[in-house]
Amino acid sequence: MTAKVRTRFAPSPTGFLHVGGARTALYSWLFAKKMQGDFVLRIEDTDQERSTEESLQKVLSDLKWLGYDWQEGPEVNGPNQPYFQSQRQAIYQEHAERLLKAGKAYYCFCSDERLESLRETAKKEGRSPQYDGHCRKVSKEEAKERLAAGEKATVRFQIPEEKDHYVFQDLIRKEVKFPKEMVGDFILLRSDGMPVYNFCCAVDDALMNITHVLRAEEHLSNTLRQIMILEALDYPLPQFGHLSIILGADKQKLSKRHGATSCHEYAERGFLPEALSNFLALLGWSHPEGKEIMPLEELVETFSLDRVHGSPAVFDEEKLKWMNSQYLRALSNEDLWQRIQPFLTAAGLDFSDAPEDWKNKTLDVFKSSMETLVDAVALYQNMSDAHFQVDEEACAEVLSWDTTKAAMEVWLQGLKDLSGDYLSEEDFLSLQDKVKSDLGVKGKHLFMPLRVAVIGKPQGAEMKLLVPLLAKSSLQKRVEIVLEKI
């Protein structure tokens, strides 16, 4: 029997969850679910300068919004706690001690200035800028004395001499081979005693029994360091899989200057988590039959690492929008209303007292023209008298027609003549007919003026569906406002 699959996602709490991070989390989560294993969440907060409690909450809430639940980690805890690296100091200290004792690590007293000039020289000579091993020759006794005297020192890992190359089988890229010289003696513990990413990561992956590490390609060279650490510590290696980078439209690594890059921003812009996940899943993975719209549960069923490929993908927001609209239309009206409500409220629109039937009918009418939840705002503004305004630029042509004014006057009179608070579809159609026969107008000269009289815009949803959803009194008010503009 093979060991239970355990994947992990290890964000550092320094801001909102990035979409690249979200994809890494998604793949790790999908693979764990698919293999009926565990998905572990570990917080890499060893950089005290940048890590904040606020960011942690953001990352956690983004993950929850996306629906990737973790079996071990913050809030749920588990047998390998704590899951915050900042609370695992003693563990790293102890491991550093072990390496120090075994002569696989050493204290380094080099100054920042020396390190800096080292990098510059290397760069000038066209070499990889890495540490020269200067402090390897400081004896343990000397180090002890200098430390006791109050000198600050980092602990560096001593690159093993035995192998020329390190080779590992990447789950996505097959064989990856690194020359040993690719890295210099790197730092394990900072001079203030805080451990550094590569060290914590390697130790924790081993201690938490992680079997599969899925992460972004930018970590490829870190993998070499982590393999070295793991081997020096005599710990088993997890399997590594390096996902390609997500690119912006200019083919550069997706970053702030490309616009929205955090999941949170997409949430705010009215994207559905299921659509974002689905879209992200398709950035580097494909369904065997080419299926594209798949909710999370179906993704779990069909996901496999052998269909993940290693070439970088451009994040195409147009396709995300399309996908979002597909999910939007598949939602029940009740569900959809729940989701648009916060956006309406934020825009100062309150339809909470509206009858269910009205909500249903408006949604039926508007659903097909929404790409994101935010689009609902403009649509429902049309339904609010307080937000009614004439788009003069768009209406200019319609308002300039000779027959427009007369058409609106007949429409207004017709409204007045009708009894009841609302028009039925039939009421509307016969009134429309009346305008047509009274004035002899037809086609756009008939429809456009009426539409402008109703929503202040020459284009929009089908009138016979829209009009019965507006109170007669408000229809009257609106046409009166428009008439003043002529």
Add this chain to the structure above:
RNA sequence: GUUCCCAUCGUCUAGAGGCCUAGGAUGCCACCCUUUCACGGUGGAGACACGGGUUCGACUCCCGUUGGGAACGCCA
């Protein structure tokens, strides 16, 4: 600069030597539906980076070139 990764329509991708006249999706265009817009339907334009091999046969395998990306921190 060094090392590593990557290379099919604008974009996301299918393709594991003959099934490829290179398929799907998105975006774009046209037409249909619709007395508007949108939705929906139908159709169209649109790609194997280049050069060498290997092979009877290469989008698929190998090498090189070019191009793109990433990493080279007391960040993660």
